[in-house]
Amino acid sequence: MTAMTPDEINERRAKARRSAIILGLVAFAVFVASIILKVAQR
Amino acid sequence: MAHEHTADAHDTHAAHDDHDDHDHGPAHGWRRWVYATNHKDIGTMYLIFACVMFFVGGFMAMIIRAELFQPGLQLVEPQFFNSMTTMHALVMIFGAVMPAWTGLANWMIPMQVGAPDMALPRLNNFSFWILPFAFTLLLSTLFVPGGSPAGGWTLYPPLSLQGGSGFPMAIFAIHLMGASSILGSINVVVTIMNMRAPGVGLLNMPLFCWSWLITAYLLIATMPVLAGAVTMLLTDHFFATSFFSASGGGDPVMFQHIFWFFGHPEVYILILPAFGIISEIVPTFSRKPLFGYDAMVYATAAIAFLSFIVWAHHMFTVGMPLAGQLFFTLSTMLISIPTGVKVFNWTATMWKGSLSFEPPMLFALAFLFLFTIGGFSGLMLAIVPADFQYHDTYFVVAHFHYVLVPGAVFAIMAGTYYWLPKWSGKMYDMKLATWHFWLSAIFVNVLFFPQHFLGLAGMPRRIPDYSVQFADWNMVSSIGAFGFGLSQLLFPWIIWKCVKSGSPATSHVWEGSHGLEWELSSPPPYHSWTEHPSREIIARGVQH
Numbered sequence: 001m002t003a004m005t006p007d008e009i010n011e012r013r014a015k016a017r018r019s020a021i022i023l024g025l026v027a028f029a030v031f032v033a034s035i036i037l038k039v040a041q042r
Numbered sequence: 043m044a045h046e047h048t049a050d051a052h053d054t055h056a057a058h059d060d061h062d063d064h065d066h067g068p069a070h071g072w073r074r075w076v077y078a079t080n081h082k083d084i085g086t087m088y089l090i091f092a093c094v095m096f097f098v099g100g101f102m103a104m105i106i107r108a109e110l111f112q113p114g115l116q117l118v119e120p121q122f123f124n125s126m127t128t129m130h131a132l133v134m135i136f137g138a139v140m141p142a143w144t145g146l147a148n149w150m151i152p153m154q155v156g157a158p159d160m161a162l163p164r165l166n167n168f169s170f171w172i173l174p175f176a177f178t179l180l181l182s183t184l185f186v187p188g189g190s191p192a193g194g195w196t197l198y199p200p201l202s203l204q205g206g207s208g209f210p211m212a213i214f215a216i217h218l219m220g221a222s223s224i225l226g227s228i229n230v231v232v233t234i235m236n237m238r239a240p241g242v243g244l245l246n247m248p249l250f251c252w253s254w255l256i257t258a259y260l261l262i263a264t265m266p267v268l269a270g271a272v273t274m275l276l277t278d279h280f281f282a283t284s285f286f287s288a289s290g291g292g293d294p295v296m297f298q299h300i301f302w303f304f305g306h307p308e309v310y311i312l313i314l315p316a317f318g319i320i321s322e323i324v325p326t327f328s329r330k331p332l333f334g335y336d337a338m339v340y341a342t343a344a345i346a347f348l349s350f351i352v353w354a355h356h357m358f359t360v361g362m363p364l365a366g367q368l369f370f371t372l373s374t375m376l377i378s379i380p381t382g383v384k385v386f387n388w389t390a391t392m393w394k395g396s397l398s399f400e401p402p403m404l405f406a407l408a409f410l411f412l413f414t415i416g417g418f419s420g421l422m423l424a425i426v427p428a429d430f431q432y433h434d435t436y437f438v439v440a441h442f443h444y445v446l447v448p449g450a451v452f453a454i455m456a457g458t459y460y461w462l463p464k465w466s467g468k469m470y471d472m473k474l475a476t477w478h479f480w481l482s483a484i485f486v487n488v489l490f491f492p493q494h495f496l497g498l499a500g501m502p503r504r505i506p507d508y509s510v511q512f513a514d515w516n517m518v519s520s521i522g523a524f525g526f527g528l529s530q531l532l533f534p535w536i537i538w539k540c541v542k543s544g545s546p547a548t549s550h551v552w553e554g555s556h557g558l559e560w561e562l563s564s565p566p567p568y569h570s571w572t573e574h575p576s577r578e579i580i581a582r583g584v585q586h
Contacts, residue, residue: 004158004574016161016232023228027266034270034300038285041296 067568076171079163080568081148082465084170088145089458091173093534095137096451098181100527102130107489107523109506110516123506124192125184131195132212135312136219137177139446142454143315144169144226147254149465151230153559154248156239156580158569161232169226176218183208183215194504196301197272199286199294203279210280213272220265227258227265239558239571241580245336248557252339253318256346260307260314263350268304271297295360302353310349312446314342316413316453317384320406322557323460324388327403328395329554334387341380341387348377358426359433367426374424381417385410400552401475405456408448408483416444419494434504437497443490452482455533462537463551467565468544474536481529488522557583 068074068083078084105126109117118126148166152159160166183190188206191197202209234255238247274285275297284290286297317338325332332338354362354370362370388410397403419441423429432438455478463469492515497503501512508516547564561579562570 004572009158012236013161016236019232019235020162020165020228023231023262024224027224027228027262030263031266031270031273034267035274038270038274038296038300041293 078167078170079159081152081160081163081166081570082566082568084160084163084166085145085148085150086465087170088141088148088173091170092138092142092145092454095133095141095177096530099130099133099138100530102126102133103523104527106130107520110508111520112517113508113510113513115507118506120506121189121192124194124504125190127504128191128193128195129180129184132180132191132216133177134446135195135308136216136223137173137180139312139450139454140219140223141173143254143257143312144223146250146315146319146454146457146461147226147230150461150559151233151251151254152237153562153566153570154251154557155234155237156242156558156571156575157233157237158572160229161237162229165225166229169222169229172218172222172225176215176222179211179218180215183211186211196298196305197275198301199275199278199297200288202275203287210276213276216272217269220269223261224265227261230254230258231262239574239580241575241577242558245339246580246584248318249321249332249335249338249342250315250318253314253321253342256342257311257314260311260346260349264304264307264311267300268308271300271304274300295357298357298360299354302356303350305356306353307346307349309442309445310345312450313413314346316409316450317342319453319457319460320388320409321384323402323406323456324391324410326460326552326554326556327398327400327406328392329397330391330395332387333390333393334383337383338387341383344380345377348373348380352377355424355429358429371424371426375421378417378421385414396554398553400459401472401479402456402460404476404479404483405452405459408479409452409456412444412448412452412483412486416441416446416449419444432497434502435497436493436501436503439503440490440493440497443493447490448483448486455482458533458537460552461559462540463544463547464559464562464564464566466541466544467547467563468540469547469551470536470540470544474532474539478529478532478536481532482526485522485525485529489519489526490522492516492519492522 068080069077074083075087078087105118106123109115109123148160151157180190186207188208190208191202191205191212193201193205205212234247234251238244244252274283277283278285278287278292282290284292286292286294288294321332321338352370352374354366355374358367358370399407419437423432423438423441459470459475496512496515496519499512501508501516549562549564550560551564558571558575558580559566561575561583
């Protein structure tokens with residue numbers, strides 16, 4: 001078994017943070033879209 | 043005994059002892075929990091929170107069933123009765139089942155993918171600590187003028203807009219729960235996508251991880267839609283908008299469309315992780331690899347996709363064009379195909395297996411039979427002319443409780459009994475857990491099966507009083523409810539007893555267990571995998 005270096009973990013977490021921000025923005029876009037959909041329906 | 047909780051044959055945790063010095067261990071006292079960033083500590087808090095909410099929601103169910111024990115108004119005011127049905131649903135869905143899944147995900151996903159922890163531990167802390175505030179807010183609506191929301195968990199306007207001071211509190215609580223779920227889901231996705239050890243590929247990771255990955259995407263796609271819907275309710279109530287108010291040119295039916303566009307995927311959010319757990323337990327106690335791993339993954343993805351195009355089957359009686367009725371009937375029935383693939387694969391896994399019936403397997407088998415009954419009544423409800431008869435009756439109540447109680451709740455219990463020795467390093471009282479199973483399995487049927495008859499005979503849901511022809515089956519159902527409620531008290535007692543005085547468990551715990559979590563010691567080290575598991579260890583854990 002090979003030990004995980006702190007650098008390796010940090011690198012993976014940095015990637016994870018970037019993906020998390022994108023997913024958060026997607027969630028917010030869906031929230032806004034649901035309201036726009038209702039406004040457009042009027 | 044088929045399990046081997048005293049044997050040490052597969053114990054490989056000695057291999058991890060040499061890195062214990064990297065393990066700084068937990069903080070002491072309240073700081074360990076309030077500042078928690080460890081996936082196991084946060085998982086434990088989620089599970090305890092879910093258990094508390096299970097009993098709070100269960101107590102509300104007892105009030106409902108006590109009132110319905112016989113016809114006439116006995117114990118509570120009709121308004122309070124309606125609050126109880128509404129709050130029972132919100133507490134059980136958002137407070138018990140969803141946090142229980144997130145707790146299990148927190149505990150198991152890092153261990154199963156070979157990671158030291160979740161990818162974003164501080165976000166993880168935040169996701170959990172939102173919940174106690176959300177539910178304090180929600181439950182405190184019981185004590186404000188006008189009482190708590192009483193228009194059903196679906197919050198349909200215009201009825202929900204007529205609520206008292208509890209209305210904005212409940213909506214803010216729902217916003218908080220949604221934020222917690224979205225953040226928790228983002229953490230699950232990025233953990234699985236970024237933290238897998240080398241050699242743990244997407245198509246050889248455990249099905250619990252797969253089902254949670256797909257559930258997390260469902261949550262990210264649908265919880266914001268619920269947030270949008272309730273925000274519009276809020277502005278309709280306080281800021282004179284008319285999103286859903288017909289008098290101002292709005293459309294109340296549009297709320298139902300938006301709500302169920304969230305609501306139906308939500309049903310699968312509650313059940314897909316259960317499929318993952320059953321797919322872990324059945325192979326273990328059949329001592330065979332899972333039949334059709336790839337098909338299980340694709341079936342889960344297919345169910346998730348279909349869950350987005352079936353929402354209006356909740357609204358057939360609202361009125362819609364014939365083409366709409368046909369589309370939503372057929373798309374709903376299509377779901378039975380991937381679900382059938384799953385039921386077939388679990389059965390085929392057991393075929394010619396060397397079966398043993400420890401408590402996790404008993405709960406998994408009950409899931410298999412009873413969830414399928416819930417699935418079949420769902421198919422009946424998908425047929426438009428039949429749905430016109432069943433809609434808003436106890437048949438619907440029986441249907442979704444079969445899916446959620448012997449479905450989702452039994453799977454949570456199966457998962458807890460499966461992994462509890464791994465978490466605690468101790469073995470629980472198998473005899474008592476078997477009693478817990480049989481009492482639950484018998485009473486859950488006494489509780490919910492008669493509700494099919496009541497619904498077919500025309501008894502409407504969400505009413506505190508009913509005609510005398512429904513009296514007998516209501517009494518039977520209430521007796522089942524009291525029995526089920528009391529037998530659940532065994533569950534925390536068994537866990538408490540296990541943690542306090544259980545006999546030591548080995549790393550593999552069960553004879554047929556396989557997967558990376560079983561390669562760690564019981565209990566596992568504070569940071570799960572600080573070293574990448576070797577190819578041999580990964581190969582040993584792969585199920586197919």
